[in-house]
Amino acid sequence: MNEGMERTPLTRDFFDRPVLDVAPDLLGRILVRTTDAGPMELRLTEVEAYAGEIDPGSHAFRGRTARNSVMFGPPGHSYVYFTYGMWHCLNLVCGPEGRASGVLLRAGEIGIGAEQARKRRFSARNDRELAKGPARLATALDVDRALNGVDVVAGPQGPLSVLTGTPPPRDQVRSGPRTGVGGDGSHQPWRFWIDGDPTVSPYRAHVPRRRST
DNA sequence: CCTATGATGATCT
DNA sequence: GATCATCATAGGT
Numbered sequence: 001m002n003e004g005m006e007r008t009p010l011t012r013d014f015f016d017r018p019v020l021d022v023a024p025d026l027l028g029r030i031l032v033r034t035t036d037a038g039p040m041e042l043r044l045t046e047v048e049a050y051a052g053e054i055d056p057g058s059h060a061f062r063g064r065t066a067r068n069s070v071m072f073g074p075p076g077h078s079y080v081y082f083t084y085g086m087w088h089c090l091n092l093v094c095g096p097e098g099r100a101s102g103v104l105l106r107a108g109e110i111g112i113g114a115e116q117a118r119k120r121r122f123s124a125r126n127d128r129e130l131a132k133g134p135a136r137l138a139t140a141l142d143v144d145r146a147l148n149g150v151d152v153v154a155g156p157q158g159p160l161s162v163l164t165g166t167p168p169p170r171d172q173v174r175s176g177p178r179t180g181v182g183g184d185g186s187h188q189p190w191r192f193w194i195d196g197d198p199t200v201s202p203y204r205a206h207v208p209r210r211r212s213t
Numbered sequence: 214c215c216t217a218t219g220a221t222g223a224t225c226t
Numbered sequence: 227g228a229t230c231a232t233c234a235t236a237g238g239t
Contacts, residue, residue: 048231057231067224084232085221091231104231123234135232180231209218209229 008164012153015075016095023049023103024173024192026092030165031108032156033141039156040113040141042131043165044105046193046200048178050091052100057178057185060100070149071100078160080138080148087135088144092152092162106134106179106191109199117141133201168194182206 010029015022026047033040050058052071059068059081070079075095079102082088091102108131110117117130117140124130131137138144143160152160175189179201186206193200 050231059231062225065225081231082223083230085223085230087221087232089231106231133232139233178231185231204232206231207217 006164006166009155010076010153010162010164012074012076015092015153016097019049019051019094019099019101019103020190022092022094023047023190024175025167026103026105026162027173027192027194028165028167030163031105031141032161032163033113033143034156034159035113035116035142037116038113040116041111042108042137042141043111044108045197046107046191048104048106048192049190050102050104051190052102055101055185055188056183057181057188058100058102061185064100068100071102072098073149076151076153078143078147078150078152080143080145082145083135088138089134090138090141090143090147104134105137107132107193107199107201108137109197110140113141128198132199172196176203177205179204180206182208 026044029044031042052060060071064072071093074097075093077093079091079093090105094101110130121130121140131140150160152162172195174195175192178191
């Protein structure tokens with residue numbers, strides 16, 4: 001058949017759909033990250049949907065702020081945030097514009113660029129751990145707030161883009177509660193992953209931290 | 214394998 | 227001042 005179709009860039013229309021349609025559809029897609037050291041490719045294996053202002057688990061739940069403003073903009077752009085004083089996480093904004101929904105990219109398998117990733121993720125004990133978790137994924141791909149708001153459907157010449165790849169069969173897509181999300185947003189099964197893939201991160205329930213003295 | 218905890222600072226109330 | 231879409235490490239099983 002047509003092997004070339006596996007590497008077509010995703011379009012704006014792909015992202016201009018309800019986030020619960022886009023999120024599972026991103027599994028198996030190829031995230032391309034081009035750094036000064038060259039191109040990297042990551043096959044997405046785990047994502048989470050965040051449904052904007054109606055979703056208590058979303059950064060957009062309490063409306064627009066300086067941090068989350070790109071979520072309120074057009075679909076097909078990156079939303080990168082800094083958290084826990086140390087880490088970055090990468091999301092892709094979904095449509096329609098103004099809905100402020102997005103997909104957190106939680107894990108994947110690195111193909112091209114593994115040598116770059118090993119240098120940044122020096123504590124990883126094996127290649128399956130290079131991007132096993134959202135902050136690990138961002139670290140491996142050298143993603144930080146400088147990449148907030150990047151158009152990811154402008155083509156692979158940019159710093160971030162997504163190619164069609166090969167989606168898994170529907171019966172290999174699983175869903176369950178989102179990792180680390182508490183409160184009223186904790187029970188929606190809006191985490192999606194490829195069943196049995198060794199790069200999927202372990203589920204962790206939200207733990208309210210006791211304040212230290 | 215598992216659970217517990219400190220790190221560290223931007224963000225929001 | 228509290229919270230946080232997390233991770234690495236230490237120590238138990």
